[in-house]
Amino acid sequence: MTALDERDLVTSIPNLLVLTDPDVTEGYRQDRAKDPDAGRPSAVVRARSTDDVRAVLRWATAAGVPVVPRGAGSGLSGGATAVDGGIVLTTELMRGIEVDPVTRTAVVQPGLTNAEVKRAVAEHGLWYPPDPSSFEFCSIGGNAATNAGGLCCVKYGVTTDYILGLEVVLADGTVVRLGGPRLKDSAGLSLTKLFVGSEGTLGVITELTLRLLPAQPPAxxxxxxxxxxxxxxxxxxxxxxxxxxxxxxxxxxxxxxxxxxxxxxxxxxxxxxxxxxxxxxxxxxxxxxxxxxxxxxxxxxxxxxxxxxxxxxxxxxxxxxxxxxxxxxxxxxxxxxxxxxxxxxxxxxxxxxxxxxxxxxxxxxxxxxxxxxxxxxxxxxxxxxxxxxxxxxxxxxxxxxxxxLGGTITGEHGVGRLKKAWLPDQLGPDVMELTRRIKRALDPQNILNPGAVL
Amino acid sequence: MTALDERDLVTSIPNLLVLTDPDVTEGYRQDRAKDPDAGRPSAVVRARSTDDVRAVLRWATAAGVPVVPRGAGSGLSGGATAVDGGIVLTTELMRGIEVDPVTRTAVVQPGLTNAEVKRAVAEHGLWYPPDPSSFEFCSIGGNAATNAGGLCCVKYGVTTDYILGLEVVLADGTVVRLGGPRLKDSAGLSLTKLFVGSEGTLGVITELTLRLLPAQPPAxxxxxxxxxxxxxxxxxxxxxxxxxxxxxxxxxxxxxxxxxxxxxxxxxxxxxxxxxxxxxxxxxxxxxxxxxxxxxxxxxxxxxxxxxxxxxxxxxxxxxxxxxxxxxxxxxxxxxxxxxxxxxxxxxxxxxxxxxxxxxxxxxxxxxxxxxxxxxxxxxxxxxxxxxxxxxxxxxxxxxxxxxLGGTITGEHGVGRLKKAWLPDQLGPDVMELTRRIKRALDPQNILNPGAVL
Structure with missing residues (x-):
């Protein structure tokens, strides 16, 4: 992104929290994977709302500027590694939560940590099971983006098992609402599930509807x-x-x-x-x-x-x-x-x-x-x-x-950038091509997290 | 499909079980939804293997002939309603199963009934929870295609929660293997989950890897x-x-x-x-x-x-x-x-x-x-x-x-043909367009189950 582009972003969306000070952007170049090849972003945008995310993606699509979505930056595969000249779009300030004890669901924004979600639902006698070891500092949005796991999975399954609905902003800024607080919903394709684990390559998750369980009994x-x-x-x-x-x-x-x-x-x-x-x-x-x-x-x-x-x-x-x-x-x-x-x-x-x-x-x-x-x-x-x-x-x-041994290169961290060289060995050329077809259909300009996964 | 085309199908794939006797094809025009507008198929193919499914889809893509995938025909939304001149491709003869008690998974072919799967895994002290009321006669492939539910879902979830992997034949005949007997797998997009509930519009499911639970205790x-x-x-x-x-x-x-x-x-x-x-x-x-x-x-x-x-x-x-x-x-x-x-x-x-x-x-x-x-x-x-x-x-x-009331037009039966007029009211234009983008990316000729869902 040139300086002109950058002014364009700031001018186009005057209320956006755009950070361009290199001392600040430096802190957003890498996630916990510490990718030594991380690029230098032109700007970091701290979204406060779905509208902010939409504005950034519309602008980025028009300007042809790549956007790397970022939660808490706790990822271990370089899924949030910055790319040169791109925007790092963080959802860390989007921190709302509403719990509905009757449907046993919570509607949460992506910037809350996993632990904050657990604590908020516990006040209603409820439990959100997925528990990455990083639960105190990883974000719930990042958990969904990587289909995170944890220690409970052997009995309680992984993140996708607890996501009933999503609000997602697509590459061109279109906001879609998928699923909702219903345990059963066979209307149309399982799009909610497609975005879970997509590591920011298909859209930016701006809201999640989580399925909850009654509080875990003492173990x-x-x-x-x-x-x-x-x-x-x-x-x-x-x-x-x-x-x-x-x-x-x-x-x-x-x-x-x-x-x-x-x-x-x-x-x-x-x-x-x-x-x-x-x-x-x-x-x-x-x-x-x-x-x-x-x-x-x-x-x-x-x-x-x-x-x-x-x-x-x-x-x-x-x-x-x-x-x-x-x-x-x-x-x-x-x-x-x-x-x-x-x-x-x-x-x-x-x-x-x-x-x-x-x-x-x-x-x-x-x-x-x-x-x-x-x-x-x-x-x-x-x-x-x-x-x-x-x-x-x-x-x-x-x-x-x-x-x-019939296994996977990543059980719960995602492919990101560090493991993508090995993904074709796991999936084979036909599944890679299927993946690319879906990526092209949803993000034809390759704006979203380019270089991750594919 | 003209008579010439039909001979072409039979000649191209001599070992295929192709049925064209109208007395037989009549029985495959409708599923349990009894759609009065069901078309008249030119042929019914009883696939005995993934190779059969691949051969049919390659042929159909080359000939531009629509294919309606069909399990046991117990669907209640017209998802397997035949289309005029098309092929009904049934998986009812694909009935293999292998159970692995250590991973608590089973690899099954789509033609087994839900009850047959339950019985086979019960011999190993295991349980496949999803239980549509039609479990004695609905097929496990159809269960996956509709993301079927049942009585157990309130505690145990729906079909997608129990599908860890799929083998799917795409519209052009490409065979892809997705997921596998691993509870956790974050490698690439969640393609397995995308095909669950896709009602035969994106591919034909030829094998499923099911997650099982220890036998249900007495209730x-x-x-x-x-x-x-x-x-x-x-x-x-x-x-x-x-x-x-x-x-x-x-x-x-x-x-x-x-x-x-x-x-x-x-x-x-x-x-x-x-x-x-x-x-x-x-x-x-x-x-x-x-x-x-x-x-x-x-x-x-x-x-x-x-x-x-x-x-x-x-x-x-x-x-x-x-x-x-x-x-x-x-x-x-x-x-x-x-x-x-x-x-x-x-x-x-x-x-x-x-x-x-x-x-x-x-x-x-x-x-x-x-x-x-x-x-x-x-x-x-x-x-x-x-x-x-x-x-x-x-x-x-x-x-x-x-x-x-914030609900869905279908919780577990699927949209099929009977409910598709109401789907846009539920999903809205942007999600409909997103659905069409994925359909076009995977089935550009609209060979697979045309007229269902979309």
């Missing part, structure tokens, strides 16, 4: 240590074939050590793997906990700890959530999000260890084990070019391993 | 009679704001009388409305049943019956499922499928009664009350043109009433 927790990764992952499969725990998380020894170093909560530093499971079935928790504990014991757990105390349970959950920041202190991270069908989980985790050993790099593995979604955290020092090179090689090798 | 049942419809619908709202029953069904007095006439099970003929609720929460059924029974009593139920006997419960569920065939014996049906946000349910049911009275027609109302999805069953005698005219007027008025 009980079982934690176990294992002297082999294979024992732990096999325990996972033996549990999920019979029941649905409310949580079933995995940490390997590198992750355990990194967390313990900072939290000092007495995690078993001699263990090769740790599993944290929860049950929240009212009236049936004892049965479920006994079953899980037994499955852990059968899989040669070296230590099994069971607690009904929600605070103790939360301490272990928090430890698991703390794994990414803890490992991050060892160096820069290349953060994977590969998933496989559950029977392949042992082979995936074994294979990741082998890749890390072969490339001589540190790689901690944490996983939403109950749904086969792992986060290998590859540590590297950018000041060591050879190590960085080996880390990047491992990054691709791990995605290829997941694909070889 | 307890509460049945209550009410002397006012308003009392019953308000009881519904008071229950759903606090908990999720496993079922919450409604029948009005016309439906009760029609069912009782045939089943003679002692239903309360003096009641204006009846509710049937179930709880299946292991360990918590007693609490839930007590809460529901109390909510019914507070809403002035004239009679509340509680049973833990699954057979007694199933008898009431079967009575509710029997309502459509029972009312059908009173005359031809115009079958509605309107839904509203729950707080509008009392106004919707009141308004339907008022429309029926004003148009002087018989209209029974049954409803998946817990999610606001009602099935007004408008009875008419086609030999009485004035009555039929009034019935058709009421049919449209009920859809407009639902829209005025």
């Amino acid at each position: 009980s927790t079982v934690v176990a240590s294992f002297s082999s990764v294979r024992d732990a992952t096999e325990a996972v499969c033996n549990i999920t074939r019979v029941m649905r725990p409310a949580m079933l998380e995995f940490m390997d020894h590198t992750a355990i050590a990194a967390v313990e170093r900072h939290l000092k909560m007495g995690l078993d530093l001699g263990a090769r793997a740790m599993l944290i499971a929860q049950s929240d079935a009212p009236g049936d928790r004892e049965n479920e906990m006994a079953f899980i504990a037994q499955a852990f014991a059968h899989a040669n757990a070296t230590d099994v700890f069971v607690t009904d105390d929600p605070n103790e349970g939360e301490a272990f959950t928090a430890a698991r959530r703390f794994a990414i920041p803890a490992v991050e202190r060892l160096g820069d991270l290349l953060l994977e999000d590969v998933g496989v069908p559950l029977p392949a989980l042992p082979a995936l985790v074994d294979g990741i260890e082998a890749i890390a050993a072969q490339r001589d790099i540190v790689c901690a593995v944490i996983a939403h084990a109950g749904d086969g979604n792992t986060h290998p955290l590859i540590v590297h020092d950018p000041a060591d070019p050879d190590q960085s090179r080996r880390a990047h090689l491992a990054f691709g090798e791990i995605m290829h391993l997941a694909l070889k | 307890s049942t509460v049945v209550a009679s009410f002397s006012s419809v308003r009392d019953a619908t308000e009881a519904v709202c008071n229950i759903t704001r606090v908990m999720r029953p496993a079922m919450l069904e409604f029948m009005d007095h016309t439906a009760i009388a029609a069912v009782e006439r045939h089943l003679k099970m002692g239903l309360d003929l003096g009641a204006r409305a009846m509710l049937i609720a179930q709880s299946d929460a292991p360990g918590d059924r007693e609490n839930e049943m007590a809460f529901i029974a109390q909510a019914f009593a507070h809403a002035n139920a004239t009679d509340v019956f509680v049973t833990d006997d699954p057979n007694e419960g199933e008898a009431f569920t079967a009575a509710r499922r029997f309502a459509i065939p029972a009312v059908e014996r009173l005359g031809d049906l115009l079958l509605e499928d309107v839904g509203v946000p729950l707080p509008a349910l009392p106004a919707l049911v009141d308004g339907i009664e008022a429309i029926a009275a004003q148009r002087d027609i018989v209209c029974a109302v049954i409803a998946h009350a817990g999610d606001g999805n009602t099935h007004p069953l408008i009875v008419h005698d086609p030999a009485d043109p004035d009555q039929s005219r009034r019935a058709h007027l009421a049919f449209g008025e009920i859809m407009h009433l639902a829209l005025k």
Whole structure:
């Protein structure tokens, strides 16, 4: 965008919050993926309303200027990486929420954090399940854009399962309202679902109608240590074939050590793997906990700890959530999000260890084990070019391993820019072409988030 | 399709099961909606494989011949109504299934009935929840094409919530595989979800990967009679704001009388409305049943019956499922499928009664009350043109009433051909145009199910 264009934007839409000070725009170049190739945006627009978003997109379409939609900037795949000369359009100031306890739905604007949504609906005895580990600072709009997951998914599903309706602004500024507070609606194409997970490439989400559940009952927790990764992952499969725990998380020894170093909560530093499971079935928790504990014991757990105390349970959950920041202190991270069908989980985790050993790099593995979604955290020092090179090689090798095992390169973070080179390997040429056909139909000028996903 | 074209089809694909005998094709002109304007197909093709479907669509694209995909023909909106000179492509012979208990998924072909899928997965201790009342004879492919619902949705959601992957043949014969046995997958656009509910207008579903749950625990049942419809619908709202029953069904007095006439099970003929609720929460059924029974009593139920006997419960569920065939014996049906946000349910049911009275027609109302999805069953005698005219007027008025109340013209049956005149009133011009853009991108020649939905 030239200076003339920029004045044009400001003049055309005088009430818009347009920021062009390089000190400010610098903070919007990257998301949490820290893409070193991020561009320099000409302007950051802080939308306060759907009208603001519409105005920006109309202007951008007329001027042919790319727009990168952005929520809280907590994305881990570079889906909100700025492009040179483009506009970063943030929805962080759009923070309204209305809860309807009878329909058990909430109408929310995209700028609220996931945690703020959870808190607002909890006041009505309701619960919004999806819980990315970043829930305190990720935005609900970004959650929808990436079809975010979290720890609850093994029982409660992912973001798309909780989105009944959307307001979306299309590339040309047209505002469409899709779905609404109805659990069932078969009228026309499932457009709501198409925009969920589209990573800002098809439209900008300006409002969401969320499906809510009655408040989650208190959960009980079982934690176990294992002297082999294979024992732990096999325990996972033996549990999920019979029941649905409310949580079933995995940490390997590198992750355990990194967390313990900072939290000092007495995690078993001699263990090769740790599993944290929860049950929240009212009236049936004892049965479920006994079953899980037994499955852990059968899989040669070296230590099994069971607690009904929600605070103790939360301490272990928090430890698991703390794994990414803890490992991050060892160096820069290349953060994977590969998933496989559950029977392949042992082979995936074994294979990741082998890749890390072969490339001589540190790689901690944490996983939403109950749904086969792992986060290998590859540590590297950018000041060591050879190590960085080996880390990047491992990054691709791990995605290829997941694909070889029938899996996905991203379970919940999205493709963004960092993983798009591997997307064709997963989808194949025909699905890529189908994707491009839809992209062209909805955004023929490629205004929206160009360079992401495709 | 001319005779030459037909020979061309048979010659091009010699192994195809092509049926052109008018005695046979006549049986494929209509689905259960009995559209009187159904066309006469030139041929019916019974696909036995994805290759068959691909061959038909390649041929049809080259020849410019329309193709109407068809499952079991149990659709209630005319989504599988034949078009003149076109091909009806049925998937009824594609009946494979493979169940994987560890991932709790099943890979199924579209021709199996919903009940056959349920039975096959039950052998592995698993459960496929969606349960249209037609589950004994509707196909799983058709369920996906319409995003079918059922009685379980109030707690367990609709078909799209259980579809993790699809194999789809596009209009030009390209076969794409979307998603797979992974609960989480954010790689690329949510194409799987786009095809669910697309009613055969974007592609032909040739394989589905279904997400399964552990077997449903035994349910307890509460049945209550009410002397006012308003009392019953308000009881519904008071229950759903606090908990999720496993079922919450409604029948009005016309439906009760029609069912009782045939089943003679002692239903309360003096009641204006009846509710049937179930709880299946292991360990918590007693609490839930007590809460529901109390909510019914507070809403002035004239009679509340509680049973833990699954057979007694199933008898009431079967009575509710029997309502459509029972009312059908009173005359031809115009079958509605309107839904509203729950707080509008009392106004919707009141308004339907008022429309029926004003148009002087018989209209029974049954409803998946817990999610606001009602099935007004408008009875008419086609030999009485004035009555039929009034019935058709009421049919449209009920859809407009639902829209005025923030609802949908179809909760779970789809738009098909019978409801497409009302779709623009629900979606508006911008969403209609967005729908057309996607249709054109995927099926530029309008080969697939022309005249349905759009």
